[in-house]
Amino acid sequence: MGLFFFAYRDFVGDADALLERQGFGRAHHRVLYFVNLKPGMPVADLLDILKITKQSLARVLRQLIDNGYVEQQTGPMDRRQRLLYATDKGREFFAILSKSQASRIEAAIASLPPGSDRIVRGFLASMVEKSDRPRLDRLSLTQNL
Numbered sequence: 702m703g704l705f706f707f708a709y710r711d712f713v714g715d716a717d718a719l720l721e722r723q724g725f726g727r728a729h730h731r732v733l734y735f736v737n738l739k740p741g742m743p744v745a746d747l748l749d750i751l752k753i754t755k756q757s758l759a760r761v762l763r764q765l766i767d768n769g770y771v772e773q774q775t776g777p778m779d780r781r782q783r784l785l786y787a788t789d790k791g792r793e794f795f796a797i798l799s800k801s802q803a804s805r806i807e808a809a810i811a812s813l814p815p816g817s818d819r820i821v822r823g824f825l826a827s828m829v830e831k832s833d834r835p836r837l838d839r840l841s842l843t844q845n846l
Contacts, residue, residue: 715801723768723794728753728761733795736771736785738840743776744783750836770794822846 713727720730731751736742748758762785765771770791776782787795810818823846826837837843 712802712805716798719798725764728757729765730798732758732761732765732785733770733787733791733798735840737787737792737795740786741774741784744773744785747785765791819846 716730717727720726723729728751732747735747735750739746744758744762748755751758762771762773766773769788772786772788774784774786776784810821813821822843826834826843826846829837834843
């Protein structure tokens with residue numbers, strides 16, 4: 702567990718510093734991640750994924766929308782549905798946030814024997830609650846397992 706703690710601390714460290722400069726936190730980063738991963742994601746799906754309250758998400762979303770990182774549109778079939786899209790600014794900021802994290806992951810996997818990336822991905826997927834595993838598939842996060 703200690704290794705996991707230090708790996709996580711270092712994994713989020715660079716992004717945390719960039720987020721703080723914008724007046725944002727990790728919740729903003731999580732929203733940007735999933736909105737960039739699946740453009741048009743309904744707010745309801747995001748609530749299920751993040752397991753936060755509507756009130757918490759509303760505050761974070763309001764800041765991201767007001768600052769031009771995310772836009773919200775009504776659903777084409779159901780006008781009550783709110784769909785989320787990253788703006789150009791949101792995609793650019795997310796790319797900057799992700800760059801150091803992706804580099805850290807790539808370097809760590811490159812230091813392992815060939816084929817280890819599959820084991821690492823399997824390990825991480827196994828840590829996810831069984832009830833959320835179908836969601837990993839829908840988000841295309843398990844396609845290389």
